[in-house]
Amino acid sequence: MTTSAKPELLVLHKIFQPTLTALESAYTVHKLWLAEDRDATLKALAPRMRGLVTTGLAGCDAATMQALPKLEIIASFGSPRNTLDLTAARTRNIVCTRTPDTITESVADLALGLMIDVMRRIAAGDRFIRAGRWKKELARPGNEVRSKRCGIVGFGRIGQGVAKRAQAFDMAVCYHGPNKKESPLPYHADLTAMAREVDVLVVCCPLTQQTRDLVDANVIAALGPEGFLVNVARGPVVNQAALITALQEKRLAGAALDVFWDEPRVPAALLEMDNVVMAPHVGSSTMEVRVERGRKVLANLEAHFAGRAVPYPIP
Numbered sequence: 001m002t003t004s005a006k007p008e009l010l011v012l013h014k015i016f017q018p019t020l021t022a023l024e025s026a027y028t029v030h031k032l033w034l035a036e037d038r039d040a041t042l043k044a045l046a047p048r049m050r051g052l053v054t055t056g057l058a059g060c061d062a063a064t065m066q067a068l069p070k071l072e073i074i075a076s077f078g079s080p081r082n083t084l085d086l087t088a089a090r091t092r093n094i095v096c097t098r099t100p101d102t103i104t105e106s107v108a109d110l111a112l113g114l115m116i117d118v119m120r121r122i123a124a125g126d127r128f129i130r131a132g133r134w135k136k137e138l139a140r141p142g143n144e145v146r147s148k149r150c151g152i153v154g155f156g157r158i159g160q161g162v163a164k165r166a167q168a169f170d171m172a173v174c175y176h177g178p179n180k181k182e183s184p185l186p187y188h189a190d191l192t193a194m195a196r197e198v199d200v201l202v203v204c205c206p207l208t209q210q211t212r213d214l215v216d217a218n219v220i221a222a223l224g225p226e227g228f229l230v231n232v233a234r235g236p237v238v239n240q241a242a243l244i245t246a247l248q249e250k251r252l253a254g255a256a257l258d259v260f261w262d263e264p265r266v267p268a269a270l271l272e273m274d275n276v277v278m279a280p281h282v283g284s285s286t287m288e289v290r291v292e293r294g295r296k297v298l299a300n301l302e303a304h305f306a307g308r309a310v311p312y313p314i315p
Contacts, residue, residue, distance in 0.1 A: 097312050101289055119228055148199040
């Protein structure tokens with residue numbers, strides 16, 4: 001009795017290792033991110049590639065699909081937002097899948113953690129101790145979090161999750177967004193005006209043409225020299241040059257950033273500042289979320305290659 005060859009997959013970017021290991025057990029996996037010559041590798045593999053695995057952040061463009069004439073399915077580890085060319089895929093009848101999950105709590109937790117860190121100078125204190133300075137001097141004091149005023153930019157599920165956590169710290173919370181929500185919290189149609197009234201601004205909105213550079217020089221100036229900025233949305237929602245200049249000129253007390261404008265490249269100016277806390281875009285990066293996403297990637301691929309409907313298609 002003979003067994004059929006394993007379907008061949010092209011993995012565009014490095015993903016959660018346990019998921020990659022499981023893929024390698026069930027399929028013949030090719031890792032494009034390790035290729036010295038991407039185009040040459042694509043050309044060589046093209047006749048055999050039936051499946052492609054990518055991430056929600058990276059997605060897949062039409063040119064990559066065009067280079068793979070046998071492609072049947074694109075399985076995303078995560079849920080693409082404007083990163084996967086669905087029109088090109090559907091023209092070819094390529095099945096596109098995602099891993100829907102609830103990252104609201106994870107991102108909201110991180111937003112509060114970053115807020116507390118930058119305001120109480122936790123990471124700065126860690127660096128202070130490691131540098132051996134505690135034996136010679138006192139650490140610079142931070143700022144209280146409780147009873148401060150928190151303004152949230154973007155009041156969807158994540159923004160509301162941040163509000164819930166901020167209120168647990170006895171913070172006075174208000175929000176800004178394109179529309180007023182059914183919430184007892186104060187709504188500000190004017191973002192600059194809201195920034196003028198709060199101590200910390202937490203950015204949670206999606207990146208769109210309307211929100212690019214939404215937090216601009218005027219908003220940052222309104223936040224003021226005693227204000228803090230937390231960004232767990234996308235880097236380009238905040239004007240990079242304005243943020244760096246305000247921090248350098250001490251027109252902003254501090255910033256905590258999980259996202260950047262050209263990830264994974266981070267401006268050298270931010271690396272040099274003691275009042276900036278940074279995380280490598282880990283809002284949804286918990287073991288629990290990663291394991292669940294991996295399970296759904298595997299379920300989508302298994303169903304497709306067994307001739308069944310995928311359980312988690314992109315609608």
